[in-house]
Amino acid sequence: MGPDVTSSPFPLLAEIVHATARYLGALTVLDDRALAAPSALPGWTRAHVVAHLSRNADAMTRVLAQAAEGEAASMYETAEVRDRDIDTTVAELDAGGLVADAQESAATFEQAAASYGGPLDVPFSRVVGGPAQGTVADVGGMRRTEVEVHHADLLLDYAAAGWPEDFSRGLIGRRQAELGLDGPSMVLSSTDVDGLWKLGSGAGPEVKGTAGDLAWWLVGRGGGSGLVSSTGELPTIPRWR
Template sequence: MTGPEADLAALKDATERLLTAVEPLDDDAVAAPSHLPGWTRGHVLAHLARNADALVDVIHGRPMYPSEESRNADIERGARRPAALHRADLRESAARFAETAAGLSGPAWQRTATLRNGVVDTLAGLPFRRLTEIELHHIDLDIGRTVADLPGTFVDRSVEQLARRFAGHPALPPLELRAEDGRHWRTGAAEGEPRVVAGTPAALVGWLTGRTSGSGLTSSGPLPQPPPL
């Protein structure tokens, strides 16, 4: 199984893990801080639900969000809801995305769409984008999951995608990312001798996504701060 079908299967598993993990949370736990500065767990859960609906809009050819202000307002408005409403919203919005994606086939997956901040991708890229939201924000909820718990297939793919995303980025020096198994990726500024940053794929993903400070990595020079995603 390859392409969006494999990503959709991985997304289903990740979503069920998340739903199981948030089931015990009560209203006080949802209102408690997450790992994300200024956001409670409720903010993270509201964002995940609205992100699923935004991707449904993208599939239907609509803007991902009407505006950045409306996106932020929806998250803020939903953040303070009771835990039970968060769980229902998360499950129902995930089901809407899964049902909409299931209606795509063949050439439809290759249609292009504009996402937030002007990013352009094919519809085939949406399931992995959604999977990334689920996996990383599960960690952000601060309910026991860490970067070390991310599935190997996900972190392998993420390192490749993050290396492409940051290639040529002016905020990063030239970098060579090295996994312990010998794989390597070039990213950051194109000119100059690359600084070697080495470790497990999970440690690389944790650092590149801002979920860790770079623990578990070695570097041939000072470890830079990756730009926000």
């Protein structure tokens, strides 16, 4: 039985459960050959993306467990351990194993989130001793972003065009904040939802497109396909993670 998302106060748990169900459903039709195909991420196969999402679920579960115990919370021991665990997962598991691992790790995280009773203001880092990445209150948004973006990275039937409107809006807003006033200047105008975002000084070109296409571009995917710039050229966006 899945977590009770109707009564849990954990931020965005219902959205995570729904996004994860879509993602896991897509995995069930993939065989070893399909998982060995390239993803949208340079150098990573679909299997690498699946392995990363599973280990990310473990990392978020770790954060919640440590925060609940009042310990210093971190996602991974080190960046090297994080990378090694992804590679080991890909090397050791076939398609059936990768799907089972994805299901188990996602379910464990969702149950941990649903039952979390600790404070939401506990900070956590990416690696032990590293700078804070946010607080437990941010875990839900981070996990949802991982699932939605990397599901689209698999280059299957699910793409940014299928993202929920609130997610696309939120991701654009997040990138707007991350790029800050020193980032590239432009105005983003959505053609399918009511949305206008000023990046940098806002003095640059107007870039139009659907909210999904705009968000996909802002996270370094798609090369700006589907977007139109008032100057004929799209600004250069700094690398996202």
